Amino acid sequence: MIERLHWLGHSSFRWQGSKTVYFDPWKLSKNADKSDIICVSHEHYDHLSKSDIAAVSTLDTVIFTSEEGRKQLSSLKIECKEVRAMVPGDTVDLPGIKIEAVASYNVNKGFHPKHTKKLGFVVTMDGLSVYHAGDTDRIPEMDGLKCDVALLPVSGTYVMTADEAAEAALSIRPKVAIPMHYGDIVGAASDAKRFESELKGKVEVKILRKEE
Secondary structure, rough: OOOEEEEEEEEEEEEEOOEEEEEEOOOOOOOOOOOOOOOOOOOOOOOOOHHHHHHHHOOOOEEEOOHHHHHHHHHHHOOOOEEEOOOOOEEEEEOOEEEEEEEEEOOOOOOOOOOOOHHHEEEOOOOOOEEEEOHHHHHHOHHHOOOOEEEEEEEEOOEEEHHHHHHHHHHHOOOOOEEEEOOEEEEOOHHHHHHHHHHEEEOOOOOOOOOO
């Protein structure tokens, strides 16, 4: 089910199905595949990496991001078809793919305030739905969220801890939960392992090997 989902480090993923979708491209290899869709959760440099977004964009690429992200990307004149701003609750249907913007924010720290409307995404393609949580804590909006695969930050400091991420996974109940936001800047493999341990026998966890 997740063979075509590749972890690129930190919060960055490439999903290769009928379209090539990137989430928060960051520190990509020089020969990274070009994109059809790029989902950028918010404007912080480790999520909105201008050089990485430019490297995988073409004149056919559509970029989805927050309003602040749109402003930054539009000023750079990156080669793409469109940069489209979304807010939590927005849904866009394109041929073969559906993009839903969901809330992503901190509740006990000030790095990602709710009022700034930073994003998570639920993307549905080829009969599979993938939730990329962005930089978030365990928030009420996760209750009842539906997806097959949940990509959840586990490192603490700027996002929820591994224990809080496990609570989020138990609320969401995806078929597979994948830890992210560790191994670069903040967090370690031990956070991913703790997340896996907390969910043993409850939710299937896959710890992906970083693609070089």
